[in-house]
Amino acid sequence: MQEQLAARFEADRDHLRAVAYRMLGSASEAEDALQEAWLRFARSDTGEVENLTGWLTTVVARVCLTMLRARSRREEPVESLPEPAAAGGPEDETVLADSVGLALLVVLDTLAPAERLAFVLHDLFAVPFDEIAPVVGRTPAATRQLASRARRRVRGADTPGGPVARRREVVRAFLAASRGGDFTGLVALLDPDATLRSDDVAVRMGGNREVVGADAVARDFSGRARDARPALLDGLPGAVWAPRGKVRVAVRFTFDGDTVTGLELLADPDTVARLDIGIED
CATH class of the missing domain: 1.20.140 (Butyryl-CoA Dehydrogenase, subunit A; domain 3)
Known part of the structure; x- marks a missing residue:
């Protein structure tokens, strides 16, 4: 026993x-x-x-x-x-x-x-x-x-030049590169083994269940962030799609230093509702 x-x-x-x-x-x-x-x-x-x-x-x-x-x-x-x-x-x-x-x-x-x-x-x-x-x-x-x-x-504790502040800038740069279709810029921000994952609801909305590798993630995300806005998700840098002010999809980023190692698309309403979201300008 x-x-x-x-x-x-x-x-x-x-x-x-x-x-x-x-x-x-x-x-x-x-x-x-x-x-x-x-x-x-x-x-x-x-x-x-x-x-x-x-x-x-x-x-x-x-x-x-x-x-x-x-x-x-x-x-x-x-x-x-x-x-x-x-x-x-x-x-x-x-x-x-x-x-x-x-x-x-x-x-x-x-x-x-x-x-x-x-x-x-x-x-x-x-x-x-x-x-x-x-x-x-x-x-x-x-x-x-x-x-x-x-x-x-x-x-x-998010002081200028601190880790959270730098990562917020990385997220902004990532969204800008996506909007502009800047494939090279996206790859530069991603870890070579970066992953992009989507929850069940995001998959039903057209997202891929899992994408692996910087090139593949950059191709998948290129042009997709036209209406995305940077946000803090539970105090950490991320992004959201919020048409008419209602968050439909949240993007959770993970980092190694200032390099993006993963993105997770969260569209399940219950999951999104549990997040403390602060949409940024």
Whole structure:
């Protein structure tokens, strides 16, 4: 039985470590949180739990919240955040893979523990507010406000020349190149292995399910952004199609430095409704 529990926990370890790392900003503390979560899991009766990954995510979040609150009471600085490129073994690489970046981790460390938890779980891992609320001891509406307040703090860290500001300029340049049919300009902004993916609704609207490679993505997107506008999606640079002011499609960008590594077309109304969208001029 213990072996089965361990195997089930290991299946979610990478995801849980990613949650803990973003919550705590420390690889060693993230491992401590996972160890405590494992102990709680091993002692619990989870036979009736339908979504075990969600249950484990909540357990890790509770452990991290306790650690953050203890850290706040001590008023001790967090250990030096590891640079993503300095990851050592395979486990460290997994922790830092698809990282939100060192700059954002530094900003997150300025948030109150409950704000950080609400922002990380909802904005980075798409956990619904009604599931986060019991963890922070708030109503779903109050939890939404925590995340919104955190999101404003994160946006406030967007100083001139900072990573978010530079990426906003990259998005603007990408849209301009698309409007002008500038294939070379698009390719220059894309990682050689860049991907373009569309959700089911976007596919039904004519988008391709998946396009791989800078040349292919540039060809697919060339000329398509005539009516697209730059926007902040949950505080991060992106774009939207919003005829008559109603957002129909959102484009989520992912980056490596200032290079676009991926675009995701989101047209499902429920998905779009969950985004905090700020359309820019």
